[in-house]
Amino acid sequence: QKEVEQxxxxxxxxxxxxxxxxxxxxxxxxxxxxxxxQYSGKSPELIMSIYSNGDKEDGRFTAQLNxxxxxxxxLIRDSQPSDSATYxxxxxxxxxxxxxxxxxxxxxxxxxx
Amino acid sequence: xxxxxxxxxxLVQPVGSPLSLECTVEGTSNPNLYWYRxxxxxxxxxxxxSVGIGQISSEVPQNLSASRPQDRQFILSSKKLLLSDSGFYxxxxxxxxxxxxxxxxxxxxxx
Numbered sequence: 001q002k003e004v005e006q007x008x009x010x011x012x013x014x015x016x017x018x019x020x021x022x023x024x025x026x027x028x029x030x031x032x033x034x035x036x037x038q039y040s041g042k043s044p045e046l047i048m049s050i051y052s053n054g055d056k057e058d059g060r061f062t063a064q065l066n067x068x069x070x071x072x073x074x075l076i077r078d079s080q081p082s083d084s085a086t087y088x089x090x091x092x093x094x095x096x097x098x099x100x101x102x103x104x105x106x107x108x109x110x111x112x113x
Numbered sequence: 114x115x116x117x118x119x120x121x122x123x124l125v126q127p128v129g130s131p132l133s134l135e136c137t138v139e140g141t142s143n144p145n146l147y148w149y150r151x152x153x154x155x156x157x158x159x160x161x162x163s164v165g166i167g168q169i170s171s172e173v174p175q176n177l178s179a180s181r182p183q184d185r186q187f188i189l190s191s192k193k194l195l196l197s198d199s200g201f202y203x204x205x206x207x208x209x210x211x212x213x214x215x216x217x218x219x220x221x222x223x224x
């Protein structure tokens with residue numbers, strides 16, 4: 001059973017602070033890792049992908065991957081109220097040609113103005 | 114650029130009625146196609162995926178089925194809906210290891 005675990009939150013941070021979102025996964029064969037943002041009532045939107053150990057930065061977002069610890073995180077710097085959403089961690093099982101994604105249940109982030 | 118269309122956006126169906134949700138992708142060829150379901154307060158559950166026309170794999174046994182009659186068309190069906198089928202249904206496409214891109218979703222309420 002492939003599992004992707006996230007703290008459901010809610011996580012509340014003040015505007016301008018750093019929000020830190022964490023995710024662990026069970027399948028050591030996983031090869032690709034993604035963060036999605038989902039606003040209430042909307043479909044998930046891909047915001048970050050990471051494939052190798054270390055950090056990957058894109059604007060205010062930084063994804064961090066540690067395959068040895070089976071851990072992936074997302075940092076949001078200078079958090080804005082518009083960042084308030086549920087953040088889903090997704091892991092590509094990497095074992096089949098379909099590249100299936102398995103999702104965590106998401107962490108709800110609230111940025112307080 | 115690639116776009117994905119999914120309809121309808123909302124649907125209310127009685128228990129025991131049939132279901133057909135359709136999804137089409139534009140701007141790409143031979144994509145992987147997926148159907149996910151998101152129940153209230155739960156994560157995204159992979160229902161079906163397809164790597165090509167007529168090729169369907171099911172992740173979760175249930176009273177739903179999927180078909181891919183054309184390269185960029187993916188259909189989710191049921192002959193008889195159950196109350197437990199209520200949820201947010203999402204179609205997605207992907208290629209390689211770049212992740213999945215979602216349609217707008219269909220919010221299904223079975224009454």
